[in-house]
Each structure stands twice: as structure tokens, then as C-alpha cells.
Amino acid sequence: MNQNKSCDPCVNDMLVQAKQNHIETAWDRYEQQLPQCGFGQLGVCCRVCWKGPCRVNPLGNGPQRGICGADAHTIVARNLIRGIASGTAAHSDHGRHMAKTLLEMSEGEAPDYAVKDQKKLADIAAKLNITAEGKELKELLREIALTTLADFSRQDESIPCTWLEKTIPESRLKKLIQLGIAPHNIDAAVADIMARTHVGTDADPVNLLLSGLRSSLADYTGMALATELSDALFGTPEPVVTAANLGVLKEECINIAVGGHNPLLSEFICDMALELHDEAVQAGAAGGINVVGVCCTGNEVLMRRGIPLATNYLSQELPILTGALDAMVVDVQCIMPSLGKLTECFHTRLITTMNNCKIPGATHVEFHTQTAKESSREIVRLAIEAYKCRNQDKVNIPQQSSTVIGGFSAEAVVAALSTLDAADPLKPLLDHIVNGNIQGVALFAGCNTPKVMQDHAYLTIAKELAQKNVLLLATGCGAGAFAKAGFMTMEATDKFAGDSLKAVLRAIGESAGLNGPLPLVLHMGSCVDNTRAVSLAVALANKIGVDIDQLPVVASAPECMSEKAVAIGTWAVALGIPTHLGVIPQVMGSSAVVDVLTEKVKDLTGGYFMVETDPVQAAQKLYEAIQARRKLLGI
Numbered sequence: 001m002n003q004n005k006s007c008d009p010c011v012n013d014m015l016v017q018a019k020q021n022h023i024e025t026a027w028d029r030y031e032q033q034l035p036q037c038g039f040g041q042l043g044v045c046c047r048v049c050w051k052g053p054c055r056v057n058p059l060g061n062g063p064q065r066g067i068c069g070a071d072a073h074t075i076v077a078r079n080l081i082r083g084i085a086s087g088t089a090a091h092s093d094h095g096r097h098m099a100k101t102l103l104e105m106s107e108g109e110a111p112d113y114a115v116k117d118q119k120k121l122a123d124i125a126a127k128l129n130i131t132a133e134g135k136e137l138k139e140l141l142r143e144i145a146l147t148t149l150a151d152f153s154r155q156d157e158s159i160p161c162t163w164l165e166k167t168i169p170e171s172r173l174k175k176l177i178q179l180g181i182a183p184h185n186i187d188a189a190v191a192d193i194m195a196r197t198h199v200g201t202d203a204d205p206v207n208l209l210l211s212g213l214r215s216s217l218a219d220y221t222g223m224a225l226a227t228e229l230s231d232a233l234f235g236t237p238e239p240v241v242t243a244a245n246l247g248v249l250k251e252e253c254i255n256i257a258v259g260g261h262n263p264l265l266s267e268f269i270c271d272m273a274l275e276l277h278d279e280a281v282q283a284g285a286a287g288g289i290n291v292v293g294v295c296c297t298g299n300e301v302l303m304r305r306g307i308p309l310a311t312n313y314l315s316q317e318l319p320i321l322t323g324a325l326d327a328m329v330v331d332v333q334c335i336m337p338s339l340g341k342l343t344e345c346f347h348t349r350l351i352t353t354m355n356n357c358k359i360p361g362a363t364h365v366e367f368h369t370q371t372a373k374e375s376s377r378e379i380v381r382l383a384i385e386a387y388k389c390r391n392q393d394k395v396n397i398p399q400q401s402s403t404v405i406g407g408f409s410a411e412a413v414v415a416a417l418s419t420l421d422a423a424d425p426l427k428p429l430l431d432h433i434v435n436g437n438i439q440g441v442a443l444f445a446g447c448n449t450p451k452v453m454q455d456h457a458y459l460t461i462a463k464e465l466a467q468k469n470v471l472l473l474a475t476g477c478g479a480g481a482f483a484k485a486g487f488m489t490m491e492a493t494d495k496f497a498g499d500s501l502k503a504v505l506r507a508i509g510e511s512a513g514l515n516g517p518l519p520l521v522l523h524m525g526s527c528v529d530n531t532r533a534v535s536l537a538v539a540l541a542n543k544i545g546v547d548i549d550q551l552p553v554v555a556s557a558p559e560c561m562s563e564k565a566v567a568i569g570t571w572a573v574a575l576g577i578p579t580h581l582g583v584i585p586q587v588m589g590s591s592a593v594v595d596v597l598t599e600k601v602k603d604l605t606g607g608y609f610m611v612e613t614d615p616v617q618a619a620q621k622l623y624e625a626i627q628a629r630r631k632l633l634g635i
């Protein structure tokens, strides 16, 4: 049995089957990698130039410098910020894609897209100081697109990115400008890191880390604009009931999984699944087409359309093993290359769609926003074709899934609160925080890693904090963990929330017409949607006239692994949030870097990293961080 690999019973079931059928998964490949390289784990291996690789002996009894003379502090800092740069590039590319689509729409070149949420568009215009009144939609889209794209092209270093400036408290912006870490241009922040980490350039660990902070804020900027523009195009999420885990696959349907991150594609796959229903039935699938989500694309379509979530990052191979998945449609990021090889053993078609993400073994159907419907139709038809090759005798779907109440955008949270106080919706939330019914807010974000039992730390920390009356928010694959485990339900609130938190969640839920409490963990969306949580925190901070680093708000990434997660964790710290990491970051080879990230940065931004691999201890530390903030606020 593989009981120690995941908390998710579906995963453990499927891993047994995988073993019986000699199918390799990420967990097997992890074991094959053991023991992992100690130099790499500590971050002291440098491959920046071809004189290397060089490695510094962390025990002090071997070489202490690379050939060029770089010591452990320089090497660790360089490695770390190169990761942040990659994360920033990935998130922001997603944001750029959104902005460019708006521009294409304004030029009539993306005819299949529409603005589903006019109010959000108007809010965005107001936020960016663009007058909407009297303007035609095309003109407004163009102005918003150009203002947004200026955050990728501005050359004047004294002007911070607009999407940063307009979405954080004034006092925070001032602080970031003073520190010289408010980015003026997202792409420039990435390029700056690549330039300064070239051999023989920046060797000062603090200077390197500051540029990492700047890039992470560029990452934040790219995420904020990606989320907001997606909402305008596809709708701002509202509470929705759906389900999560492999049981959402349906034997009588053509099952299509959408994985990756980009709603520009997945929204149309969902539309086409409806449009091509009759073709699916003709092909023999009585139930039509069933779209399910994986990873963050899964979160995007869950939030906006109530599409069920099949699984989160680490178990993305397993839907294929059910024999019931007809197509896996992916765009960019967090897609395991193993899927190509794996789908060769099944009837499942792996379909890649983006020019910058091709995988050997996949069918590539390039997706263009100009022809969104046409490409999506082609993709869904490939799934129908693949279905015809499905062997029903081999289908084995674990009959397990949990109910999920998702869709908690900041707007949805405010709307629910406004049923308590229409004139001043944030007041009830603030009052409860002040009087201690809610002790603080914890945001869970990030990935999965086979280094720990999948989902376990998320669930453990959440239970501990809920019991102590901390309000819980989640995004990304963390949200996936909670969704699968039934933590996004009213029942979970009744079971795990402390008394005062339970009463608050019940009062809000009932007045909002949910016939019960809000779920224990509020699903705020995909990883780029972490900015939804920030916008809620900023609204609270602005209301009481404090900065984010004074709020009893913490973040936790118990299973972080991607460079995007490193970037997110870093901007959380840059914005002033105590941020927990549940896996050991690859920086421990430099005491100086560790000291900056866990201590010295407190004096600069008010935020800091804490590393704790034991989930119960982690919950305790997060709670203590909340209490320290409460004390300073005098509440």
C-alpha cells in the first residue's frame, strides 16, 4: 500500500493500481531520485557559467568559493532570484496574454471573446483612472489594454507599474519606492535579474535579494492584472457548488480534462463541450461531454463555471489511469512532461495548445485567440475521436468525490458581507476581527510535492487554525487539496471551526441565503488569483488606515515547489505578510540569505519567511504571528 504518499484516498487507490500495472508516476520517479543532491538542496551548486558547475562545501571542509570566487551567499542568492525571475515571467506572460487579447478585441481581431462582466470592466477603468463614460466598448478595451501593456514596456524607472500602484495601500507603495523595489516594468524586472546574475556581475547577496523582491512585486503586478482582466472577460466568480476528486469522471460521458493555467483557452473548451453535445451522443457517449479540471485551469473553470476538479498538481497523471479520460487539454505551466509518455499507454489524447509548451507524445493543436472557437472545436472533436477507442472494460473510476462550494472572489465575499451591512459591508468582518471572533486570516497557496505526504500539511494546518478561529482562504493546488478533502463545505465548518468562527461563518452564510454557514475554507481561485486575497486585505487595511504589515494576516505554502510559488511567497513577504513554507527552501547553504529572508527583511517590509516542516508546529507559528500583529494593533 502507498498510504504514506497522499492523504487523498483516490490517489492511494490509483497508486496501487499503477504499481500492479507497472505504470510509473511522479512518486516513483521521486524515489528514483533519492538521495537528492545535497548541494542542490542547499542551493550551493552554481551553473551560471561553463567554467562550472561549481559547488561550495557547506561543512566548511572543502572549497568555499567557485572558480570565479563566488561564495555560498552569492551563489544561493543568485539561484534563488533566478527562480523568482522565472516565476515572474510565467505569471506575467499569462497576464500579457490577457492584455493582448483585450487589445485584439478592440481591433476586432478576437471576435469570439466578449466582456461578460461589464461592471468589472468599469471598475478596472476606474482603478486605472480611465474615463469610461461616453466611450465605445472598443475604445475602452483599447485604453485598458494599452495602460496594462505599459506595465510591460515603460522605460522611466521613476514611475512604478500602474497595476501595482493602484492595488496596494499608499503607505506600502511609498515604502516599496523608498526601498527601490517598486518595479516600473514587469519584463525589465525579469531581465534585470538575468543581467545581474550573469557571471561576474552582482555578487552582493543583499543587493541580489532586493532585486528578487522587486521581481516578485512585478510578479504580483502580472498576477493582479491577469486576474482582473480575466474576470472582465469571463465573469467575476460568485459562489458555486460543484465537486472534486476523481469520482467526477463519468463513465457514460466523454471526459475532457483541462489542465494548466490559461482561461483564454479553457473557457472555450467548456463552451464547445456544450455545443458538440449531440456529436458526443452520436459517438456513443449517452451523457455527452464532461469537462473536468486539473491544477489551476481547473480552479479557473471551477470558480467561474462550477466545473468539477479532478485533482491537483501531483496527481495529474492519475485521471489518465482511470481509463475513462478521453483527452487532456493543456496550455502552460505545471504540466508534467510524463503525460506524453503515459498517454501512449492509454487511449487518452494529450493535446498541447500553446506554442511555448509542446510535449513529446502529444498532439499539438495550436490555439490562437483570433480563432478561439474554431481551435476549441477541433480540440473537442479530437476528444470525441479518442473516446471511440476507449475500452470500457478497462474503465476504473474511483467512486469518490467531495462537494465543493467555491467561487469566493473578493467581490463575492463583500457581496455576502453586504447582506449583513449593505452600507458598509467590510464593517461586520472588521468588527469580528477586532472583537476576536475572527482572530486573523490565513491564505493557503502553492503546490504539491512528493517530498511530503500529499495534501496532509494543508489539512492539518487548516484544522488547527480553524479551531483557533482563524478565517481560511485558499488558492491554487492548496485549494485543490481542500476541495478534494471536503473542507470547502458547510459540514467542514461545523466540524472544524472554533465556536466564534463558526458563528460568524453561519451568520454570513445564512444572511447571504446559503442556508448554512460559509464553507470552512473559502476557494479564491487559481494561483494568479492570490491577488484576490490581497485585494480583500488591502480593502481592510485602507478602511482602518493601516498598512498590510499591520493586519493579522498570514500566508502558508506547505507544499510549495514551483518557481511561481517562490515568486508569490516573496511578494507576500514584500507586501508585509508573514509567510510559512512547509518544505525546506533551496537556500539553506547561505546563513546570510537565510538571515535576510527570515529576519532582516522584517525591518524592510514587515513581512518574513518562516520555515516549518511539521504542520502542527507550523500552525502554532502562524497563530503566534497573528497574535503578535493583534497585540501591536491593540486588539
Ligand code: NFS
Binding pocket: 261, 295, 296, 313, 333, 334, 445, 446, 447, 448, 475, 476, 477, 478, 526, 527, 528, 561, 562, 564, 565
Ligand atoms: Ni500555482 Fe497553479 Fe499548482 Fe503550484 Fe502549479 S498549478 S499556478 S504553481 S503546482 S499551485
Ligand code: SF4
Binding pocket: 046, 047, 048, 049, 050, 051, 052, 053, 054, 065, 066, 067, 068, 069, 070, 075, 199, 200
Ligand atoms: Fe563557478 Fe563562478 Fe561560473 Fe558559478 S559563475 S559556475 S561559481 S565560475
